[in-house]
Amino acid sequence: MSALYKASVLVLVFCGFILNTGAQTPTPGPAPVPCESRSNTSCEECLKNVSCLWCEPNKQCTDYPVKSILPPSSVCPLNDARWGVCWVNFLILIITMSVLGGIILIAILVCCFCCCKCERIGNKREDAMAERQNRARKDRQKVRRSEMQMRHDEIRQKYGLAKGSPYTRMEDE
Known part of the structure; x- marks a missing residue:
């Protein structure tokens, strides 16, 4: 569970970074x-700086706690x-990324x-085709043997060499 939590947090930070880079325009400043x-x-004014974190209820703009991946509850x-964009909060982002990760994993x-199933079906088809070919070959061989016989x-x-019955006696002449 903790590995999944850490992975979702890393995805969260990565997506926040992507959202943040797309949302902000670089402005040269001293x-x-x-x-x-x-x-x-x-919120928009606070999040112009990438390293800022906006806390909605108390309207506080603080430095993002970089030592922990997620901001602790004591901060917000x-x-x-909010970080990167104002319309996405961390909780929804974590849930969304977890669901998307699960869907991708299931896919x-x-x-x-x-x-694997298609490969097995292909092998079964090849086996069935080989079996049909063997049966046809054996049938042709039987027909040829009977014709030869x-x-x-x-x-x-x-030439008079045919025997009427194998159990008849040979007559002396």
Whole structure:
């Protein structure tokens, strides 16, 4: 569970970084304004600085706690924390990324299962086709043997070598 939690947190931070880079436009400035000075303004104003975290209920703009992946509840609850963009909170982002990761994992497993099943079906088809070919070959061989036997019997009969019954006695002449 903790490995899944850590993986979802890493995905969360990565997506936050992507959302953050797409949402902000680089503006040249002399020095970044400290996050605390942007408190009691707006979320958009706070999040212009990448290293800032906006806490919705108390309108506080603080530095993102980089030592922990997720901001602790003492700084701001996950449901109220915003980073990168104002319309996504951490809790929804974690849940969404976990669900998407699960769907992707299930899709990969289904694809692997289908590929293995298709391969087995292909092998069964090849086996069935080989069996049909063997049966057809044996049938042709039986027909050829019976035709050959009939020709031999005709030749024996033509020259008087045919036996009426194998149990009859040979007559002396």
